[in-house]
Structures are given as C-alpha cells and as structure tokens.
Amino acid sequence: GRTDFQALQNCMKNPQVKNLTYIVFDLLALDGTDLRGHRLIDRKETLAAMLQDAPKNLHYSQHVRGNGRENFHVACEAGMEGIIGKKADSIYSPTRNGDWIKLKCEKRQEFVIGGYTLSDKKTSGVSSLLLGIYEGEKLIYAGRAGTGLTERDRKELEKTFKSIKRMEPPFPLAPKPRSNEKITWLEPELVAEIKFAEWTEDNLLRQASFKGLRQDKDPRDIKKEKADDEIQPQSSAIEVEEPMKANDNSVIIEGITISNPDKLIFADPEVTKGDVVRYYAKVAERMLPYVSHRVLSIVRCPKGISQTCFYKKHPGPGSKGIVTIPVSSSDGETEDYFYIENIAGLIAEAQMGTLEFHTWGSRVDELEKPDMMVFDLDPDEGMDLNRVRQGVRDMKNILAELSLSSYLKTSGGKGYHVVVPLQPAVSWDMFHDFARRVAQVMEQKWPDLYTSNVRKAKRADKIFIDWIRNGRGATSIAPYSIRARKGATVSMPIAWDELDTVAPDGVNMAEAIRRIGGNDPWKDFFSNKQQLK
Known part of the structure; x- marks a missing residue:
C-alpha cells in the first residue's frame, strides 16, 4: 500500500468514509x-512476533537490510514519499542524532502564474503565487505556493508583475481571497517551477514551494504531470533514476546494457x-563537441x-554516465546540475x-x-514558411x-535556429544583453515582421526572435538532438544554401543518419575566433 495524507485528513473529518490501516x-x-x-533490530523482532495473528488492519512494518539506493529508487518510482x-x-x-x-522523493513541475496574493501584514511584495495548468484552452487553478x-x-x-496585471482572473473557476489577503490577477504569461508534496483529491497542490521562474517554457504547454502509474503526458514530478535492468531481451551498445530495446x-x-540508442551512438562523434562538458x-x-x-535538470540518486556539478544561483543558493563527458554518458x-x-550556452x-549564442525564430501559428x-x-x-559569422540548424519544430559561436570572453549579463539588442534591432528595422517581446499578444502574424535562451541557466536544444515530437524529428545542422529546401521539421532520425555520412556544414564552427567585447 501507499500512504495517502489526503485520505487520512478525509477520514479524520468523516470516520465512516474509509477504513484505516495502522502500520506499526x-x-x-x-x-x-x-x-x-x-537495539532496533531486537525491538522489531519482538514486535513481529507479537503481530503474527494481528487483525487485518494492523500491519507490521517490514524492513529491508542493505540495498538502500535501490530501495529508494523503487519507492520513488512507486510514487511514495520516500524511505x-x-x-x-x-x-x-x-x-x-543521525x-x-x-530520504524524500521530490515532486516538481512547471505551473503558469495566474495571480498573487498579498497579506494584510504587508504593504508590498508577494505573499503567495496562484498557480494553474492548462486543460485544452482553459487555465485551471492548481493551488498556491x-x-x-x-x-x-x-x-x-512584484516588479515583473507590474506590466501584466489584469482586472479579471485568468481561471474559469478562480479561488476566493482569504479574509486577510488581497489578490492581484495576472496575464498568464509567466511559468514557475514548483516543488510540492502531492496532488490532493481536489486536484490542488499540497506543500507547494517556489523554485524559480522558467523563461524557456511556453505557458500554453504547461499541463498536469501525472505519476507513471497514472500514464502521464508531459512530465514526471519525481527526479529519480530508474535502475538499468538487464533482461532476456536486452542488448549491449557501446558497452552499456540497453533494457527493452x-x-x-x-x-x-x-x-x-x-x-534511439543506436541513433545517438552513430551521431555521437558529430554531436558530442556541442553537448559534452x-x-x-x-x-x-x-x-x-x-x-x-518529463523535463529533468538535476541529477537523481544513482545517476550513471554523468558528472555532477554544483552551481550557485543569483540568491547564493547552490544546487547540483549535471553534464556528460563522452559517448558513454x-x-x-x-x-x-x-x-x-x-545545453547551457557555456x-x-x-x-x-x-x-x-542561439536565436530561435519562432513564427506565429500558420505563418507561411517563406516568411x-x-x-x-x-x-x-x-x-x-x-x-559575426552564424550557423543554421532546424529546430525539429516550426522554426529555425541561428547559432553564433564565440570565444568565452564576456559575462552572462553582457552576453544576454547583446542577444536582446540584436533581437530589438530586428524588431525596430522591420516592426511589422518581427518582435522581441515574449508576450503572446505581441506575436500576432509576427516572428518572435527568441533571445531569452541566452541567459544564465537557460538552455537550447542541442545540435543533432532528437525532438520528443511526432515524426521523430531532429534539430539538425544544415548549410545556408539548404535553407530553401529543408523545412524546420524536415529532418528525421533516418535522414539525420544519412546526412552525417556526408560533409559537415558546421565543420569550422569551433575554429571561429570571433568574440564580444
């Protein structure tokens, strides 16, 4: 069985509803x-003997000696709180005393910010965020952090929210303000990463904690992420590795056992x-210079x-083939991230x-x-490809x-990526600011064609020049990476003279493998010595 905090609360409110199981x-x-x-082991031995003929709703808590890492994996994969x-x-x-x-399994996912509260104890700032997820075209309220x-x-x-305030809630069924707070509604244009304990039966978050804004996420893509046993669509809240298990059907590729090929x-x-594994083995030589380290x-x-x-940026327990690196955030907190070094990773x-x-841009x-530096040209829906x-x-x-010399690749989606190699010479702030100004030059020179504004309302019949991915902590899809989209498309480096013949989603895995047998359109990418000053 699995513990259920919400069920326990419901039972305490109405003891007739469900039977309780007591685990000793x-x-x-x-x-x-x-x-x-x-000793603990002696106490448990006595306890086990006492509970041999206990009632059905009285259970002895079994334990496992050793294999702590493996048991932690299993607990997290089963959607439990931990061990x-x-x-x-x-x-x-x-x-x-130690x-x-x-050991807790964390649940994380992204949510759209639809508003915020301010308690009557404060005159400014933000007390909590009101969060939502999309179901079709509707933004459904999911709780607060x-x-x-x-x-x-x-x-x-508070400063960021000033420009996106609105009078009406973005949620069809909006929460009512509590007695001691004021609610300010926002345009649903910002995405936050949230850690939480679980979803309640009312589809609200329990113990939600803010981890940061996600500028690389489109709010319209934010859906509810379910546990594996619920057959989830787009994310796993649990950042835990699944142990590699060999079986009769397994194969070995580059010395690594591949289960369920x-x-x-x-x-x-x-x-x-x-x-998929064979694809990455074949493109590794071309891909690794852009991905490793x-x-x-x-x-x-x-x-x-x-x-x-599911989206994952932190290493889980027992991760194989990766190297962990501590990274400090702007507020001084340090979190572990990871990278790979070679084909094994x-x-x-x-x-x-x-x-x-x-990948990061560094x-x-x-x-x-x-x-x-990466510029993602993201067209409005239905735009003619020639534009x-x-x-x-x-x-x-x-x-x-x-x-500045630049290089071209398909996104594997609906746009192209223009990539600029640079010598590592300037700070993230200068790098980010330069990318923003390039996008603004495009916008100012052709205001009817391009926008540098991330807001959806500003993108109508225009191409959004996405420069935001050039900030510290933001990422962009790596060259030669498969996309998790229909068609098994690839973000593929192509030559500039192929722009009119290769569509943004025009290269799939099979075509990518065929292409790496020919000339490399980015062969001088790393020999380029240009830099910002």
Whole structure:
C-alpha cells in the first residue's frame, strides 16, 4: 500500500468514509518494561512476533537490510514519499542524532502564474503565487505556493508583475481571497517551477514551494504531470533514476546494457528504444563537441512520446554516465546540475529514456563565460514558411553587419535556429544583453515582421526572435538532438544554401543518419575566433 495524507485528513473529518490501516514500525515498551535501550533490530523482532495473528488492519512494518539506493529508487518510482534509513543496532532516541534519516522523493513541475496574493501584514511584495495548468484552452487553478520565496524573489516578482496585471482572473473557476489577503490577477504569461508534496483529491497542490521562474517554457504547454502509474503526458514530478535492468531481451551498445530495446517510442514512423540508442551512438562523434562538458537539461520519455515525458535538470540518486556539478544561483543558493563527458554518458542517458538534450550556452570549465549564442525564430501559428526563411536571412545579415559569422540548424519544430559561436570572453549579463539588442534591432528595422517581446499578444502574424535562451541557466536544444515530437524529428545542422529546401521539421532520425555520412556544414564552427567585447 501507499500512504495517502489526503485520505487520512478525509477520514479524520468523516470516520465512516474509509477504513484505516495502522502500520506499526517499532516497539518502545512491553508489559511495563522500557525497551528503548534495546537495539532496533531486537525491538522489531519482538514486535513481529507479537503481530503474527494481528487483525487485518494492523500491519507490521517490514524492513529491508542493505540495498538502500535501490530501495529508494523503487519507492520513488512507486510514487511514495520516500524511505527511512535506520541503523540496525541503534537504540531509540527522542532527538535527532543521525541514527534515523529520512530520504524524500521530490515532486516538481512547471505551473503558469495566474495571480498573487498579498497579506494584510504587508504593504508590498508577494505573499503567495496562484498557480494553474492548462486543460485544452482553459487555465485551471492548481493551488498556491507561498514557501521558497526569498525576499529578493518577492521584490523581483512584484516588479515583473507590474506590466501584466489584469482586472479579471485568468481561471474559469478562480479561488476566493482569504479574509486577510488581497489578490492581484495576472496575464498568464509567466511559468514557475514548483516543488510540492502531492496532488490532493481536489486536484490542488499540497506543500507547494517556489523554485524559480522558467523563461524557456511556453505557458500554453504547461499541463498536469501525472505519476507513471497514472500514464502521464508531459512530465514526471519525481527526479529519480530508474535502475538499468538487464533482461532476456536486452542488448549491449557501446558497452552499456540497453533494457527493452523493442519498446516503441515513436509510432509514426515506428521507432524503438533500441533505434534511439543506436541513433545517438552513430551521431555521437558529430554531436558530442556541442553537448559534452555543458550543463544539461534533458527530456525523457521512457514509455514513448504518447505517454510519459518529463523535463529533468538535476541529477537523481544513482545517476550513471554523468558528472555532477554544483552551481550557485543569483540568491547564493547552490544546487547540483549535471553534464556528460563522452559517448558513454550519451548512451547511458538514452538507456534511461532520454530523447532531448538541451545545453547551457557555456562550458563547465568556463561556466560564467558563455560561448554559444542561439536565436530561435519562432513564427506565429500558420505563418507561411517563406516568411520564416526570410526572417532567417534577415537575422544572418544583421549578424554579418556586426562582423559575426552564424550557423543554421532546424529546430525539429516550426522554426529555425541561428547559432553564433564565440570565444568565452564576456559575462552572462553582457552576453544576454547583446542577444536582446540584436533581437530589438530586428524588431525596430522591420516592426511589422518581427518582435522581441515574449508576450503572446505581441506575436500576432509576427516572428518572435527568441533571445531569452541566452541567459544564465537557460538552455537550447542541442545540435543533432532528437525532438520528443511526432515524426521523430531532429534539430539538425544544415548549410545556408539548404535553407530553401529543408523545412524546420524536415529532418528525421533516418535522414539525420544519412546526412552525417556526408560533409559537415558546421565543420569550422569551433575554429571561429570571433568574440564580444
């Protein structure tokens, strides 16, 4: 069974609704004798004997000796809160002394910010965020997050929110303000990453905590992410690795055991997990210079793109083939990120179900000096492809006027990416500001064609020049990466003279493999010595 905090609360309110199961994990006294000075393993042995003929709703808590990492994986994959690790020979202590440790599985996902509250104890700032997810065209209220916000976060968010306030709630069924607070509604244009304990039966978040804004996410793409056993669409809230298990059907590729290689990942065309791994093995030589030694965010679809996909940027317990790196945030907090070094890391990630590789714009040895600038030309829905191609030419010409050579690749979606290699010479702030000004030049020169504004309302019949991915912590899809989209498309480097013949989603895995057998259109990418000053 699995613990259910919401069910317990409901039962306490209405004891007639559900039966409780009581799980007993320790025995501190027996017949007047204090057992707290006895070893845990002895206390549990006595307890197990006592509960042999216990009623059905009274359970002895089984334990497992050793294999802590594996058991933690299993608990997290089953959607449990985590595990407790205990020293078998420890005596009972009413205080924390390290003999017992709690290992929790985190749940995270992105939510759209639809408003914020301010309590009557404050005159300014943000008390909590009102969050939502899209179901079709409707933004559904999902709860609030009031923890995790530093004072700096509250001030910066308040400043950011000023330009997107609205009178009416963006939620069809909006929450009512509590007695001691005021609600300010916002245009649903910002996305936050939230850590939380669980979804309640009312489809609201419990113990939601703010982790940061996600500028690389389109709010319209934010859907509810379900646990694996619920067959989720676009994310797993649990950032835990699934152990690689060999079976009779497993194969070995580049020295790594690939489980379930016949599992269908794409339906049209039919592409199996084995096909995905073999693809990355074949393109590794071309791909690794752009991916290795760069902080990664990845998209995994272990059950195929029609079911489970999730975004992951932090290493989980027992990660294989990766290197962990601590990265400090602007508020001084440090979190672990990860990167790969070689083909083994690439294949290990593919074995875990990774389809998409997204990279930082800097290498780990020069983390604060970016060297790869990416402009994503994102057209409005239904725009003629010739207009998009002209936008790419205009971007190339603007960069050329600045004496910058650029390179072209397909996005695997609806636009193209123009990529500028640079020497690692300037800070993230200067790098980010330069990218913004390039996009603004495009906008000012052709105001009817392009916009540098991320807001959806400003994009009507225009191409959004997405420069935002050039900020510290933002990522872009790596060259040669598969996209987790229908058709098994690839973000493929192409030559400039191929712009009129190759569509943004015109290269799939099979075509990508055929192409790497020919000339490399980006062969001088890393020999380019241009830099910002």
